[in-house]
Amino acid sequence: MMEKIFRASILNPIDANTWRFFQDGALGVDQGIIMRMGDFTTMLSQIDADTEVEDLDGVIVPGFVDVHLHWVQHRVRGRFSGELLTWLREYIWPEEARYVDTDFARAAAAQFYGDVLRAGTVMGMSYSSPHAEATQIALTSMRGDWVIGNVLMAINAPRTLTDYSLHDPDALRAFMRQTDITHYALTPRFAPNLTAASLKALGQIAAESPCLIQTHLAESVAELQWVKELFPDAAHYTEVYDRAGLLTPRTILGHCIEMRDEEWRCLRARGSWVAHCPTSNEALGNRRMPLEQVRAYNIPFALASDIGGGPSHSMLHVMQRFLGVHREAGVSVVPQEALYRSTKAGAECMGRGSIGGDLTVGKRADFVLLPQKPAVDSIEHWFEECLSGNPTDLEQRPLGTWLSGARVA
Numbered sequence: 001m002m003e004k005i006f007r008a009s010i011l012n013p014i015d016a017n018t019w020r021f022f023q024d025g026a027l028g029v030d031q032g033i034i035m036r037m038g039d040f041t042t043m044l045s046q047i048d049a050d051t052e053v054e055d056l057d058g059v060i061v062p063g064f065v066d067v068h069l070h071w072v073q074h075r076v077r078g079r080f081s082g083e084l085l086t087w088l089r090e091y092i093w094p095e096e097a098r099y100v101d102t103d104f105a106r107a108a109a110a111q112f113y114g115d116v117l118r119a120g121t122v123m124g125m126s127y128s129s130p131h132a133e134a135t136q137i138a139l140t141s142m143r144g145d146w147v148i149g150n151v152l153m154a155i156n157a158p159r160t161l162t163d164y165s166l167h168d169p170d171a172l173r174a175f176m177r178q179t180d181i182t183h184y185a186l187t188p189r190f191a192p193n194l195t196a197a198s199l200k201a202l203g204q205i206a207a208e209s210p211c212l213i214q215t216h217l218a219e220s221v222a223e224l225q226w227v228k229e230l231f232p233d234a235a236h237y238t239e240v241y242d243r244a245g246l247l248t249p250r251t252i253l254g255h256c257i258e259m260r261d262e263e264w265r266c267l268r269a270r271g272s273w274v275a276h277c278p279t280s281n282e283a284l285g286n287r288r289m290p291l292e293q294v295r296a297y298n299i300p301f302a303l304a305s306d307i308g309g310g311p312s313h314s315m316l317h318v319m320q321r322f323l324g325v326h327r328e329a330g331v332s333v334v335p336q337e338a339l340y341r342s343t344k345a346g347a348e349c350m351g352r353g354s355i356g357g358d359l360t361v362g363k364r365a366d367f368v369l370l371p372q373k374p375a376v377d378s379i380e381h382w383f384e385e386c387l388s389g390n391p392t393d394l395e396q397r398p399l400g401t402w403l404s405g406a407r408v409a
C-alpha cells in the first residue's frame with residue numbers, strides 16, 4: 001500500500017471549546033491510518049511527487065460516534081412517542097420480540113449499518129434485543145467500530161423478552177466467552193427489569209471483565225417513581241446501580257435527567273460517563289438534561305441518538321438539537337462542543353480515544369465529507385448551516401463516509 005492524500009477543507013475537534021480548521025487541508029492515509037494532517041501546501045513539500053492525491057469538494061470532519069442507541073429499534077425510530085414506560089410496553093417491547101427471528105434480525109442489521117454509515121456514524125454503542133443470536137448477528141455483520149450488548153431483563157416485562165434474556169450469570173458468562181470482549185457491553189436494560197440480587201451478580205461480572213457497561217439512569221419522572229417502589233431502601237436511583245458495583249469509569253449511563261446533587265457526586269466519584277440524548281428526550285416528552293449540573297460536577301459526557309426513542313440516527317440532527325434545547329433554556333453552548341461531543345468525546349467514552357474520534361496522526365482514518373456552504377462568513381456559521389434541516393435531510397447530508405481510508409457510503 002502507498003500513502004494517499006485526500007485534499008479538502010478539514011475541521012478537526014480539539015476540545016469542547018476549540019477546533020482547528022484548514023481551508024486547503026490534506027489528510028495523508030496509509031493502510032487505514034492517518035499519517036499526516038494539515039495544510040495542503042505545506043504538506044506538498046514533504047511528500048513524493050508521485051503520491052496519489054484525491055480532491056474532495058467539501059469539508060472533512062471525523063466520523064461521528066453515537067454512544068447510546070438501540071439497533072433493534074431502528075426500523076421504528078420516530079414512529080411512536082408517548083410517556084417512556086407506556087411507549088416501551090406498547091410499542092418497543094413488541095418490536096424487540098421480533099428479533100427472535102434470525103432472518104429478520106439479519107436483514108434489519110444490514111439496513112441499520114448501511115443507514116448509519118450513510119449518515120456519517122462510524123463508531124458507537126448499541127443495545128441489542130435480549131436474544132443471543134440477534135446480538136451475534138449485530139456483532140458479526142458490524143460495519144464500523146461498535147460495542148453491543150444483549151439487553152438483560154428478568155422481570156417486569158413480557159415473557160417474549162424475559163424468557164430469552166441471558167440474565168442468569170452462568171449463561172451470561174458462557175455467552176461472553178464466545179464474544180470479542182472489545183466489542184461487547186454488559187447491558188442491564190434498566191433497574192426496573194432486574195432484582196437487586198441480579199444487579200449485584202452483574203456487578204460481579206463487570207468486576208471480572210474488561211468490558212464496557214451500559215444502562216439507563218433517571219430518564220423520566222414516572223421511571224423514578226417506579227424505581228422508588230421497587231427499591232424502597234435505596235437512597236436514590238443512582239445508588240441502586242452503585243450498590244451493585246455497576247458504576248465504573250467503563251460505565252455509560254443513558255440520559256441522567258432526574259438527578260439529585262448527591263447522585264451527580266456519586267457519578268463524579270465513580271468516573272462514569274453520561275450518554276446525553278437530547279432528541280430522544282424531546283421526542284418522549286422528558287425534561288432537558290441539566291447541562292449546567294453536568295458541567296458544575298465535571299461529569300464526562302458524549303452525545304447519542306437513542307434511536308428508537310430518538311427520531312433519527314443522524315448525529316447532525318442530535319447536534320442541532322443539543323445546541324437548540326440548551327440555548328432555548330438560556331444555557332450557552334457553542335458549535336465546537338457539538339462536534340467534539342459527537343466525535344472525540346464519544347471515542348474517549350468508549351475507551352477508544354487513542355484509536356479514533358478525531359483526525360490526529362496515528363488514528364484510524366474514519367471520516368465524513370460535509371458539503372461546502374458558499375457565502376458563509378465563519379466556520380462556526382458554516383457548521384451551524386450544516387446542522388439545519390429536518391432529520392431526513394440530515395440523514396442524507398454527508399457527501400460520503402470513509403472507514404480506514406476506504407469509501408463505504
Ligand SMILES: [Zn+2]
Pocket residue numbers: 068069070216254306309
Ligand atoms: Zn436507550
